[in-house]
Amino acid sequence: MSQNKSLEKKYELAWDKYNQEDLKKLFALSDRYINFMSECKTERECVNEFINLAEKAGYKNLDTLASEGVSLKAGDKVYANNMGKTLALFVIGKEPLQKGMRILGAHVDSPRLDLKQNPLYEDSDLALLETHYYGGVKKYQWVTLPLAIHGVLVKKDGTTVNVVIGEDENDPVVGISDLLIHLSADQMKKTLAQGVEGEKLNVLFGSIPIEDKDAKNRVKANILKLLNEKYGIDEEDFVSAELEVVPAGKARHYGLDKSMVMAYGHDDRICAYTSFEAMMDVKNPDKTCVTLLVDKEEIGSVGATGMHSKFFENTVAEVINLVGDYSELKVRRSLKNSKMLSSDVSAAFDPNYPDVMEKKNSAYFGKGIVFNKYTGARGKGGCNDANPEFIAQLRSIMEKHNVSWQTAELGKVDQGGGGTIAYILAEYNMEVIDSGIALHNMHAPWEVASKADIYEAERAYYAFLLEA
Numbered sequence: 001m002s003q004n005k006s007l008e009k010k011y012e013l014a015w016d017k018y019n020q021e022d023l024k025k026l027f028a029l030s031d032r033y034i035n036f037m038s039e040c041k042t043e044r045e046c047v048n049e050f051i052n053l054a055e056k057a058g059y060k061n062l063d064t065l066a067s068e069g070v071s072l073k074a075g076d077k078v079y080a081n082n083m084g085k086t087l088a089l090f091v092i093g094k095e096p097l098q099k100g101m102r103i104l105g106a107h108v109d110s111p112r113l114d115l116k117q118n119p120l121y122e123d124s125d126l127a128l129l130e131t132h133y134y135g136g137v138k139k140y141q142w143v144t145l146p147l148a149i150h151g152v153l154v155k156k157d158g159t160t161v162n163v164v165i166g167e168d169e170n171d172p173v174v175g176i177s178d179l180l181i182h183l184s185a186d187q188m189k190k191t192l193a194q195g196v197e198g199e200k201l202n203v204l205f206g207s208i209p210i211e212d213k214d215a216k217n218r219v220k221a222n223i224l225k226l227l228n229e230k231y232g233i234d235e236e237d238f239v240s241a242e243l244e245v246v247p248a249g250k251a252r253h254y255g256l257d258k259s260m261v262m263a264y265g266h267d268d269r270i271c272a273y274t275s276f277e278a279m280m281d282v283k284n285p286d287k288t289c290v291t292l293l294v295d296k297e298e299i300g301s302v303g304a305t306g307m308h309s310k311f312f313e314n315t316v317a318e319v320i321n322l323v324g325d326y327s328e329l330k331v332r333r334s335l336k337n338s339k340m341l342s343s344d345v346s347a348a349f350d351p352n353y354p355d356v357m358e359k360k361n362s363a364y365f366g367k368g369i370v371f372n373k374y375t376g377a378r379g380k381g382g383c384n385d386a387n388p389e390f391i392a393q394l395r396s397i398m399e400k401h402n403v404s405w406q407t408a409e410l411g412k413v414d415q416g417g418g419g420t421i422a423y424i425l426a427e428y429n430m431e432v433i434d435s436g437i438a439l440h441n442m443h444a445p446w447e448v449a450s451k452a453d454i455y456e457a458e459r460a461y462y463a464f465l466l467e468a
Contacts, residue, residue, distance in 0.1 A: 030454055036273055037266075061079060073092065074284065075284045098329075106268050107295065113132070125219055128205055130199075135443070136443050151242045153237045261449050267345045271436045338431075369453065370435060
């Protein structure tokens with residue numbers, strides 16, 4: 001009996017292994033992450049902050065080096081910025097790139113509300129903004145919340161105007177109204193999916209009219225006046241804008257023991273940030289290390305800044321060219337021989353909703369980074385299914401570095417499912433596995449994660465870059 005028991009795999013709480021030095025590092029990482037998440041609520045804000053931090057760490061712009069004809073050598077650190085919404089970071093290894101790279105991948109877009117191209121209107125002496133939700137959201141979760149607006153407007157002369165409304169303590173916030181309970185008899189009979197319709201997610205933006213009582217749309221006119229005074233824009237500039245409505249407020253410590261983090265956009269900036277931190281610690285690796293942070297995952301990885309674009313493949317070609325002796329075959333070999341952790345969040349077991357989970361194959365708070373051999377829906381539809389040889393190597397690396405890890409599926413077999421960018425990179429014939437950090441409230445305006453899992457994920461990513 002004792003022999004059989006010793007053969008069992010136990011996924012222990014990571015908290016149980018920490019000494020005071022570990023806890024100091026863990027809470028310091030969480031503090032940096034909370035600061036990042038409080039400031040960076042769009043893809044552009046994330047990429048801009050990552051570039052600022054990378055440049056301070058010695059990373060150079062790949063496009064600048066390519067235009068100057070500068071050669072790359074082992075130990076050099078470079079980045080490629082794709083339209084301000086996708087970022088690839090490289091540390092050149094001692095071995096030739098065609099022997100493969102070690103890649104961390106995550107996405108920096110999150111579910112939200114986007115302003116429509118002609119959003120501003122007036123109704124009943126109120127100014128409102130029309131929105132179109134982005135990604136998978138429960139629409140009823142977005143009403144009666146304090147909301148902020150982040151993004152850019154690009155004027156006809158090419159000038160970019162950065163907009164942030166609702167984050168400074170002296171800023172006003174905006175929001176979306178809901179029907180009062182006294183008049184909700186019909187609404188309450190609807191399903192959760194139907195209770196709040198997408199076309200009714202209109203943001204209340206103002207109510208003071210201009211002084212001219214004979215003017216039309218007096219409240220809207222006053223809003224346009226205020227926007228022009230602050231940002232120098234007119235209504236037509238909304239057409240060339242990218243404005244996102246997100247929860248207002250800072251990320252917070254969560255739980256009386258401060259063991260968790262509550263933030264908007266954990267999915268998937270939590271994996272992006274921990275991957276970035278791990279990447280910053282890499283010095284003079286044997287194999288070239290890459291951190292790839294992409295856009296549009298929440299809507300299918302489409303478009304020029306999504307993983308389906310040729311940005312990453314083209315960037316690898318540029319790097320090989322600057323290393324010297326370029327050939328298309330070397331690009332193909334570099335991708336084929338690579339190994340990747342495709343990181344995205346998992347669903348943590350929630351004792352409030354146990355019926356949708358299968359306990360033996362669920363992720364839990366505090367037990368470390370999650371490896372998903374496969375994702376997909378129901379009959380593994382649409383998934384990347386990692387090879388056991390690769391998983392065995394990861395097990396060995398995690399054990400060597402004393403990293404806490406667990407495995408999981410996204411709910412019961414016929415309950416639902418999901419996917420990440422893993423299957424797209426697997427098309428290059430590289431070894432890829434889904435991995436990441438487990439959350440409560442995934443895709444809600446405010447999501448929750450364990451600080452222990454944040455810490456273990458960063459350690460796992462660093463170990464992978466060094467050892468895989």
